[in-house]
Amino acid sequence: MGSKKNFKNLPHKTIERLSQYRRALLICLDNNKTHIFSHEIAKIQHITPVQVRRDLMLIGYSGTLRKGYNIQELIDLIGTIIDNEEGLNTTIIGMGNLGRALIKYLSGKRSKLEIVAGFDTNPDKIGNKFSGIQCSSIEHLDKIIKEKNIKIGIITVPEDQTIEMAQKLVDAGIKGILNYTPKPVEVPDHVYLEEYDMITTLEKVAFYVKMAEEQKK
């Protein structure tokens, strides 16, 4: 019975929050804080202190009474949970505006999660670098993914190419796919899939705005 918890069974939402806690904590650390209370973390994330404590309980971290949680320790612990020790190489499929936004956003920030390649079908883009990331032809996708040991693929192509790109990624042996197009894809069980659709989110906002407007009448 080691201290190793079965992190595999952590709730999905807890995983998401841990990632957010860590980023908040890194900022706090920059401000020369060493300890933090659950209600402080909660305030930053706009959630309740209970939820913070519950999440930390689930990962088996204990704070000091009346001092709060040691920021550095907590950052390190979250790292051992979320990060892969050797790092996970990532690629962007589709170097349009969205793909380039993601590259700018991510590159350099997360040492354990590096973007090491980009792909596109547009000949004008192939061969160029964007924020330091080389854009290659889709034709070389399989080869480069294997060569560079890429584990995660982010799809940011136009909707009508989504299925094809997802298939190519799966065939190349990718382990995780993050699909930012509105077209749902199907992948084998051994590939982890996360999908996010911006139009849906915007329409959701529109719905609740509409409801609030009608409420007032």
Place this chain on the structure above:
Amino acid sequence: MGSKKNFKNLPHKTIERLSQYRRALLICLDNNKTHIFSHEIAKIQHITPVQVRRDLMLIGYSGTLRKGYNIQELIDLIGTIIDNEEGLNTTIIGMGNLGRALIKYLSGKRSKLEIVAGFDTNPDKIGNKFSGIQCSSIEHLDKIIKEKNIKIGIITVPEDQTIEMAQKLVDAGIKGILNYTPKPVEVPDHVYLEEYDMITTLEKVAFYVKMAEEQKK
């Protein structure tokens, strides 16, 4: 007691799926289909037929036995639920890659949800048009939001400007905010807020890929 349902109490997840159903249905309509079964919708969205039927039950729509659902009728009904009759004008704050990606993505597609303005602090961008959307200075944000009756703001600025921009939007009387920066914002109760953090999602994918790798050992 009209036929008007209390759509206000629909589950959040149902709202999201309705948006997705509609887009799938629009594609089916283009292919000259007139009716569709729950299991067909389910297949497109990679969910279960039960969930589709349950969602449609919640919005009070009945299909025809052995014929399925009338696509046009369903599209129209979803429209009356999600869309605001007069439309809701939308703006993008931050015309970087992400902002421009969203504009390209959304403009023209959703007639009831039009992007009518863009803002940035960069003088090189101000005055230019991107995919037909005029980029204005943040200084004119308040004026333009009121003039153009803008109800929804999408924030795509660098992280350190998030809070300031959200405040400006709130002050200008915006009704809904969609925040794509990793910095959480706080808004008054009368403003609907939706936040999405790409780094968190990517780290989540990384976590589950890591778990799958460890599983195999």
Place this chain on the structure above:
DNA sequence: TTTGCACTGTTATTATTTTAACAGCATGTA
């Protein structure tokens, strides 16, 4: 006309996630 089939619509159950309640304890104070 009867029987089986393939759907829908609804209720019941289970799983997941959030929120509430509260016991326990180190510190500060009298």
Place this chain on the structure above:
DNA sequence: TACATGCTGTTAAAATAATAACAGTGCAAA
């Protein structure tokens, strides 16, 4: 030493969401 304070850690309850179970029904084939 006793007691209040303000935190943590944990269990209990409630809310939300997904899944399962199944009754009802019109069409098609026999």
